[in-house]
Amino acid sequence: MDLCFMPAYTNFTRILKNSQNPLGTSVLLILSWIALSDGNLDDSELAQLQEIASASSSGSDINKLLEIIESRDVEAIRLASEVVKAHFTGTKARLFLEMAIQMSIADNYLLPSENHILRYISDLLNISKPLLNSIFTEFTGKAIPEPSDPSYASYWSSQSRPNNSEDNLSRLDKAYVTLGIEKGATLQEIKKAYRKLAQMHHPDKYATLGEEATAAAKINFQRIKDAYDYLVTYA
16 A cells, blocks of 8 residues: 555544543643644643643543644544544534533634634534524624634734733632623623523533543533632622
8 A cells, every 4th residue: 555645643633542432532632722722822721721621531641632722733623523423413403502612702702713623513413503693692692603714803802802801800700601691680680691601511410422522511601600609608
């Protein structure tokens, strides 16, 4: 056989071959892709990925997966996508997209790069654009923005979060945004918003997707609970 026509044996191929759970490893790579989509990974994001990886039985090193994403290894993303697509159909496909949306908007802001990844995942899992928009609206209260055209300079300038992003919000403001309610909401409104989000984001919903997805959902659920606890105490 002509070696020129053999599939490339990449770093991710080796990692996947040695993984005790190839699906889990593939999910970790996709989550790493979302986390690094803005080109930056702060300490809290790294800690969350490490926590998710530690819950995985795959034995994969999250730092090596991050290096693969940083190297822009398109073949690795394609391979991981194939594994995810083979395992997640029907209800599982929707749940995986929900989880990806939650991770993308964890900072209450959706970058164009994150938007494109969500659309990629939606296409991968045969989820229609109307259904993607419906799911996104369900979790954010807003329609998913139309993707920016990379040919426009404005696209590249928008890769950085705006000055009024979460980084410049007070903890109280962040808590209101996380629960999706207006500043000054009543205690009853706060509790109502929390009950709705707790039902939507409960980790038990994602147990069928595996350890990695469940761990990611637990992190997101804790973020919502922390916001609720803070508002109940200080608002």
